[in-house]
Amino acid sequence: MQFKRTLFTLLALGTAAFAHAQGNWPTKPITLVVPFAAGGPTDVVARTLGAAMTKSLGQTVVVENKLGAGGTVAAAYVAKAQPDGYTFFIHHNGMATAPALYRKLSFDPLKDFEFVSQAVEVPMTFLARKDFPANNFQEMVTYIRANKEKINLANAGLGAVSQLCGMMFQRAVGVQLTEVPFQGTAPAMNALLGGQVDVLCDQTTQTVPQIKAGSVKLYGVTTKNRVKVLPNAPTLAEQGLKDFEVVVWHGIYAPKGTPKPVVDRMNAAVRAALKDPDVIKRMDDLGAEIVPDATNTPEALHAWLKSEIDKWGPVIKAGGKFAD
Incomplete structure (x- = not known):
């Protein structure tokens, strides 16, 4: 009986400590994993957002570039990382195309991550x-x-x-x-x-x-509407390719099991960053579009990823482009 009481006490203390840690999160730098090279488009987006999120989080957001296999190396790494709130992942459309492109995928994009937010579209x-x-x-x-x-x-x-x-x-x-x-x-x-x-x-x-x-x-x-940075450039759709639309969208993810209060706080930091004047100007200069608030929720990112997997699967299979 004494053993059971001691075990219960230890579990209770552990739970309380974990809850306290969540309440104080973050207490150290946060890693944002980028699946492509430094200086590339996704890296630029990540570093711009990271610098702005640092202001609201009170801790540095450190970008880590982990290259390989069209982003799947980084995705697999984050899927297996500790869900302690200190590892996050930013990826573009490759998160949706990986299931069709790779016959052997060590992660499930829809099941092995917590969804934080969409960010920008290019x-x-x-x-x-x-x-x-x-x-x-x-x-x-x-x-x-x-x-x-x-x-x-x-x-x-x-x-x-x-x-x-x-x-x-x-x-x-x-x-x-x-x-x-x-x-x-x-x-x-x-x-x-x-x-x-x-x-x-x-x-x-x-x-x-x-x-x-x-x-x-x-x-x-390749967007539905003309873009601000190239206002005189017509869309492919208006020139005859009906429904032709391809944009580079970026989503932010965490390992499965990352506590909801941490995900919510990170989501709030992303939202704040997207309203930062420096971020807005940088994205305008790059021709990137900041997504509206309605799509900046975990639920919206999950639904969007599912729709993109359904969209690109048939295109990729018809093209016969696969990797092991």
């Missing part, structure tokens, strides 16, 4: 090398259909949104082009600038400077 642009022989979108589609065996379509690697956008474009116009994967968006853009590849679909965070400099040809944006 439009995509459809580009060609500067000397591509088409002056508008319709001429470009006509030329590609007539010369599909000769056209090289660059992307930033398996699972990258640039690859998915390219796959969706090919499906929409009824062609199969030669895809040339690179290790990231910067090498893909450099190849386009150098004329080694013909066309590329990539996000505004990477392409706006080249577009404004006249170093590439822009044929449209």
